[in-house]
Amino acid sequence: MSVHFSLIKVSDLVLVNHDGEIKEGKRAINKAAFAIHSRIHLHKPEINAVAHAHSVYGRTWSTLGRFLDPITQDACTFYENQVIYDVYKGVVADCNEGDDIAGLLADKATVILQNHGLLSAGKSVESAAWLFILMDKCCKSQILAEAVGKPKIIPHDVAVKARTYIANEVTMFANFQPLYNMILSKQADFLD
Helix, strand or coil: CCHHHHCCCCCCCCEEECCCEEEEECCCHHHHHHHHHHHHHHHHCCCCCEHHHHHHHHHHHHHCCCCCCCCCCCHHHHHEEEEEECCCCCCCCCHHHHHHHHHHHCCCCCCCCCCEEEEEEEEHHHHHHHHHHHHHHHHHHHHHHHCCCCCCCCCCCHHHHHHHHHHCHHHHHHHHHHHHHHHHHHHHHHCC
């Protein structure tokens, strides 16, 4: 039985090996998610967490087949730190597609999955989660900005400087903490 994302608890999580065998937990695994996540973890051992969802703004932005532009300080996080997986074959059915996404990710932290959604990867759960949340918000910002005009692009050197300051593990961890603390104060039972 599936669990709505907002109701997931630690006890609902499963530990799965690279062959898809459940090592801990009792829930069934999502085969499409496994095909993507397992291959990133297999090919990129420095990655400890991958966040992926079909958020409204992320999936909307993914239809454009474009990078996010450095139009705000937050968007600079993704400047030269994103790739586009421009192949959509339907629901991911095998690990070969996961291999392709892992290879494309290379040294980048985020992937725009064409006509699908967003994916972020980090050395910690906090950085992967923060990157995903921030990327979705930046998709929304760019969609809104372009709806009313042509956004001004931040120059390359300024965008790189901003990215260096805000797209590092320490800053991303710190940025995620207030959100984590808010969730913990409102729904502490997620730790069950």
